Every structure is written in C-alpha cells, then in structure tokens.
Amino acid sequence: xxxxxxxxxxxxxxxxxxxxxxxxxxxxxxxxxxxxxxxxxxxxxxxxxxxxxxxxxxxxxxxxxxxxxxxxxxxxxxxxxxxxxxxxxxxxxxxxxxxxxxxxxxxxxxxxxxxxxxxxxxxxxxxxxxxxxxxxxxxxxxxxxxxxxxxxxxxxxxxxxxxxxxxxxxxxxxxxxxxxxxxxxxxxxxxxxxxxxxxxxxxxxxxxxxxxxxxxxxxxxxxxxxxxxxxxxxxxxxxxxxxxxxxxxxxxxxxxxxxxxxxxxxxxxxxxxxxxxxxxxxxxxxxxxxxxxxxxxxxxxxxxxxxxxxxxxxxxxxxxxxxxxxxxxxxxxxxxxxxxxxxxxxxxxxxxxxxxxxxxxxxxxxxxxxxxxxxxxxxxxxxxxxxxxxxxxxxxxxxxxxxxxxxxxxxxxxxxxxxxxxxxxxxxxxxxxxxxxxxxxxxxxxxxxxxxxxxxxxxxxxxxxxxxxxxxxxxxxxxxxxxxxxxxxxxxxxxxxxxxxxxxxxxxxx
Numbered sequence: 001x002x003x004x005x006x007x008x009x010x011x012x013x014x015x016x017x018x019x020x021x022x023x024x025x026x027x028x029x030x031x032x033x034x035x036x037x038x039x040x041x042x043x044x045x046x047x048x049x050x051x052x053x054x055x056x057x058x059x060x061x062x063x064x065x066x067x068x069x070x071x072x073x074x075x076x077x078x079x080x081x082x083x084x085x086x087x088x089x090x091x092x093x094x095x096x097x098x099x100x101x102x103x104x105x106x107x108x109x110x111x112x113x114x115x116x117x118x119x120x121x122x123x124x125x126x127x128x129x130x131x132x133x134x135x136x137x138x139x140x141x142x143x144x145x146x147x148x149x150x151x152x153x154x155x156x157x158x159x160x161x162x163x164x165x166x167x168x169x170x171x172x173x174x175x176x177x178x179x180x181x182x183x184x185x186x187x188x189x190x191x192x193x194x195x196x197x198x199x200x201x202x203x204x205x206x207x208x209x210x211x212x213x214x215x216x217x218x219x220x221x222x223x224x225x226x227x228x229x230x231x232x233x234x235x236x237x238x239x240x241x242x243x244x245x246x247x248x249x250x251x252x253x254x255x256x257x258x259x260x261x262x263x264x265x266x267x268x269x270x271x272x273x274x275x276x277x278x279x280x281x282x283x284x285x286x287x288x289x290x291x292x293x294x295x296x297x298x299x300x301x302x303x304x305x306x307x308x309x310x311x312x313x314x315x316x317x318x319x320x321x322x323x324x325x326x327x328x329x330x331x332x333x334x335x336x337x338x339x340x341x342x343x344x345x346x347x348x349x350x351x352x353x354x355x356x357x358x359x360x361x362x363x364x365x366x367x368x369x370x371x372x373x374x375x376x377x378x379x380x381x382x383x384x385x386x387x388x389x390x391x392x393x394x395x396x397x398x399x400x401x402x403x404x405x406x407x408x409x410x411x412x413x414x415x416x417x418x419x420x421x422x423x424x425x426x427x428x429x430x431x432x433x434x435x436x437x438x439x440x441x442x443x444x445x446x447x448x449x450x451x452x453x454x455x456x457x458x459x460x461x462x463x464x465x466x467x468x469x470x471x472x473x474x475x476x477x478x479x480x481x482x483x484x485x486x487x488x489x490x491x492x493x494x495x496x497x498x499x500x501x502x503x504x505x506x507x508x509x510x
Contacts, residue, residue: 002031002191003080003158005052009065012047012056014412021414022047024065025216029208034185034192036202036223039212040240041401041416041444045195048212049161052193053083060412069159079108081159082152082190084145089361091148097123097139098132100147104155115154122154123147126180127173138279141360141438142168142306142470149177153184160185162194164415166201167441168360170305170470174201197444200244203227211239240444266296269334269433269464270317270343270355275326277309277316285324286312287485294433296333299455299465301475301482308486310468311360311437317466318357318435319343330354334432353382356431360438360468362422366410371402371421374410378429396424399450416442423451427458434458435466440474452477 011023022044029035037045050056051067054074067074069081082104085091094100098119105115119132126146139147145168152160165181166174178201185192196202203209203223211219211226218239219232226232227244236243275290286309294300302310315321317328322344329341338350346354356378359365368374375396379389397403400420405413410421419442426434439455440448455465455478469475475482 001158002189003070004031005029005159005191005193006068006071007065008067010051010063010067011065012044012051012061012063014061014408015059016407016409016412019214020044021061022051022212023216025212027210027217027220029191029193031191032189033208034206035194036199036206036209037193037195037212038199038209038239038241039218039444040214041420041442041447042414043212043214043239044414045212046163046415049083049163049193049195052159053081053161055083079104079155080157081161082155082157083161083163084148084152084165085163089141089144089364091151092136092139092144095136096132097128097130097134097136097147097150100136101132101150101154104151108155118154122150125153125183126150127176138282140307140311142170142173145169146177146306149181153180156184156188156190158188158190160188160190160192162192162196164195164197164442166196166198168306168438168470170303171472173306174198178202178205197242197442199242203244211236211241213239237445240446240448242445265298266462267333268293268295268331270294271329271331272317273327273329275316275328276324277312277321278324279312280321282324285309288325290326290483292483294464294466296432296462296464297459299459299467299475299478299480301472301480302466302468302485303470303472303475303482304485310485313483313485314435314437314466314468315357316344318355319346319351320357354431355433355435356426356429358422358426358434358436358439360441362415362418363411365422365425366418369409370407371410371413372397372406374421374425375428378425382429384429392428396428396454399454400424401447401450414442416444416447419443420447420451424454427454430458430461430463432462433464433466437468438471439467439469440471448474 007025007027009024009026011020013020039045052069052074054076092100093103101119101122102115123130126149128146128150149165166177169177182205194202206223208220209223209226210217218235219226271293272290276285276288278285302313304310316323328343330343334354338346343351343355366374368377372393375393376389379392397406423436423439440451443451459465467480
C-alpha cells in the first residue's frame with residue numbers, strides 16, 4: 001500500500017553551515033503519486049530524498065519543521081521506503097549479487113523460499129542476467145546501480161525514492177532501467193520520488209514536477225504545464241534545469257568548430273601496445289586490443305555499454321591497475337626523469353605529479369577538511385607559490401559556483417558539488433594527463449557548462465584528457481575522439497585475434 005508524504009516548514013541544515021541544505025518546504029504528495037524532483041545542483045534534492053527515507057544522520061545536522069511519511073516520522077527500520085543513492089558503491093553490501101538483492105527481503109522477514117525465487121526474477125528485471133553467486137566486486141558502476149534497483153524491485157516498498165537512478169547507466173540502457181522502475185511502481189502502486197537530470201526520460205511518466213530552489217519550492221505542477229509555461233522558462237534556465245528538447249551548446253573552438261583545434265596537438269604523452277585490462281583477480285580481461293596514442297591537448301572519450309571495461313581501462317591508463325597483457329607506456333615528455341616507462345611501476349609521488357585520476361565515486365578521494373584546502377593541495381604539492389596557489393583556488397571556486405562554500409567540509413556537499421570539486425582538485429595543478437570517470441555526473445545545465453569550460457582550459461594549456469562518460473554531448477563539447485569498448489563491428493587483427501574496441505575521431509576530421 002502506498003504512503004503519502006507531508007512536509008510542513010521542513011528544513012535541514014548541516015552543522016557547519018548557516019543556510020539550510022534544503023527548505024523550508026511545505027508540500028503534500030498523495031499516496032501513489034509519481035513526482036520528478038528538479039533543481040540546481042546543491043538545491044537540496046538529495047537531502048530531501050534522504051530525509052524521506054529516514055537516513056539523515058542526526059549528528060550531521062539539524063531538522064526543523066515536520067516531515068511525515070504515512071503520517072509518521074521517517075524510519076528506515078520499517079522497511080516501507082526503498083532508496084537508491086547517487087553513489088553506486090555505497091549501496092553494495094555483500095560479495096555476491098544474489099545476497100545483495102536478498103538483503104532487503106530478509107530484513108522484512110520474508111520466507112526463505114520466497115526470497116530464493118525472487119532474487120533471479122529481480123536481477124533479470126533490471127537487466128542483470130547474472131548468477132546469484134556472481135561477485136559484486138566484478139560489477140561496473142552502472143551495473144552496481146542496477147543491482148541497487150534490483151534490491152528495491154525485490155522489496156516492493158510503499159515509497160520508492162530514487163536519486164539519479166540512470167546517471168551511471170549507458171544511454172541505450174537508461175530507458176530499460178526507467179521502465180523497470182515504472183514496472184515496480186505499477187505493481188506496488190508505491191509513491192515515487194525521483195531526482196534525475198535526464199528530464200526527458202521521466203516527463204511523460206510522472207504526475208507532477210516539483211522544482212526546488214535555495215529557499216524552497218520554486219515551481220510545481222503537471223509536466224506539460226511546467227515545461228510549456230513561458231513565464232517559467234527563465235526560472236527553469238536559472239535553476240540549470242535541462243529543459244526537454246534543449247541541447248547543450250558549448251563547443252570547443254567556438255563558431256569555427258572543433259576541427260580547428262587539431263593543429264594545437266602537441267607531443268605524444270601516453271600510448272598503449274596491445275593492451276588488455278582486467279580488475280584484480282579476474283581471469284579474463286574486460287577489454288582487449290587497445291592500441292592508443294594520447295597527445296598533449298587531446299581529449300579522448302571512452303564510451304560503451306555498462307560492463308564493457310571503461311572504468312577498468314581508465315584505471316589502467318592512470319597507472320593504478322596493472323595491465324592484464326600488453327603495456328601502457330609513458331613517452332619522454334610525460335616521464336621527465338622517471339626511470340621506468342610503465343606508469344604502474346612509478347612510485348605514487350611520481351605518478352601523482354604526472355597523471356591525475358578522478359574516480360567514479362568523488363567522496364572517496366577527498367583528503368582535507370575544506371573545499372578551498374582540497375583545491376589548494378595539488379598546486380602546493382606541485383611546488384606552486386602561495387600566491388599562485390591562491391589565485392588558482394579563487395579561479396576554480398568561481399568557475400565551480402562554490403565560492404560561498406570555500407570553508408565547507410567536502411563531505412557535506414551535494415553529490416553534484418562533490419563531483420565538481422573532485423574534478424577541479426585534479427585539474428588544479430594542471431597535470432599533463434587527466435583521466436576522469438563520469439565527470440558530468442549530477443550536474444545541472446549551468447554547472448555542466450562550467451565543467452566544459454574547465455576542461456577546455458586544461459586542453460588549451462596542453463593537458464591531455466581521457467574521459468569515461470555516457471554524456472556524449474560533453475564529449476562533443478570538448479572535441480573528444482571516441483574509443484568505443486564492446487564494439488561489435490570487429491576487425492580481424494594481424495595476430496588472428498579480434499579487437500573489442502573501436503576508435504572514432506571526433507569532429508577534427510582526423
């Protein structure tokens with residue numbers, strides 16, 4: 001049975017902030033209603049979802065007003081609310097996928113035979129045709145997101161709360177995941193709250209759109225009213241909302257087009273020789289046949305379906321995973337005194353000075369207690385002067401839209417803010433090679449454009465960028481060549497093997 005959600009003057013404020021992270025909110029969501037929650041990055045969307053699920057830690061902030069789910073204060077112990085978070089890694093509990101799916105049902109006290117029958121059904125419903133014994137550690141970020149959704153599918157809760165459920169899922173599969181979520185909702189008639197920057201995925205499938213701003217609700221109504229009302233267009237654009245049928249506009253090279261940038265490519269920095277990649281302890285490679293050359297000023301986008309080996313390839317190029325076979329080799333321009341050509345063989349100090357890596361989970365790499373200190377750390381370790389470091393920090397804070405949060409703890413930021421900070425912290429010292437995994441995750445249209453400009457600046461200063469991304473508009477905007485993993489148009493190689501990758505030039509005519 002679905003439950004209603006009621007907020008009366010509800011707000012929540014982090015302990016280190018003066019302004020609420022969300023609210024004050026006054027709203028009524030009726031039982032069984034499907035709501036799309038929109039707003040700028042940092043407007044409090046995720047905070048509100050966590051509050052509805054009853055998982056906001058009391059020691060981290062203070063709530064005011066009242067929030068009720070089914071007429072009671074939210075309590076995760078009741079099992080009435082299913083929550084899917086932004087960070088897929090934070091939702092994986094057990095070493096086997098079947099145990100993860102079963103966990104919620106076990107907490108609800110369902111009979112063992114019911115659980116055993118439901119696990120494969122829920123895995124299949126979310127496109128995870130894996131044995132229940134399959135290791136969770138072998139899943140990609142997008143597959144972990146599907147696993148979390150499978151756990152919700154199995155529980156059949158009365159309230160479904162989804163925080164960017166398709167953010168780490170390839171575009172071809174995003175519709176399938178959305179449809180699986182809607183199937184669960186239709187079967188249970190659960191109340192559904194979804195935060196999603198892919199607005200067009202949901203507009204035809206929700207009953208209401210609620211737009212959050214810094215001081216509460218900016219607008220709410222039927223989707224067709226919100227997105228066709230000319231009086232709201234400027235407000236939506238100001239909130240950075242991706243208006244359906246709008247497309248991102250920044251392009252590398254301006255009106256002259258991306259092709260004009262090819263002449264600015266510099267020396268080769270990194271190359272691979274018959275590279276195959278794999279996660280630790282895996283007997284078979286995730287991707288094979290990679291022969292790449294990465295030059296200064298070049299952007300390379302790694303694309304492909306979830307599980308194709310994109311993140312594994314990125315980590316291997318970054319020198320953080322050993323090659324399964326073949327080699328990753330740094331050329332002289334990148335080595336600059338390092339004795340060995342393989343980045344994986346470099347000590348951490350040599351590696352960090354040459355190749356910056358932004359992981360898929362941004363919160364895992366913060367090392368300091370404030371936003372400003374996080375941005376200042378890289379330049380300081382690289383030997384920049386105090387004045388140079390401060391100027392760089394100020395520049396990045398302004399570009400990120402985080403100037404007002406300079407002294408906030410990185411872990412208190414929203415998901416989108418954490419992503420921008422993690423990218424900027426690696427960009428700060430201007431490494432020769434920057435490798436990023438889903439850099440535009442959780443961004444609104446305005447902060448997306450800011451990230452594009454930051455990457456264009458890095459490329460123009462001679463850095464090479466490798467970006468794992470499902471965001472093809474972003475890759476186009478930075479003029480990236482594309483490496484497509486899992487490509488099915490295989491070509492026979494001279495050694496008789498078949499490559500499972502395909503390199504396509506961007507818009508440079510290369």
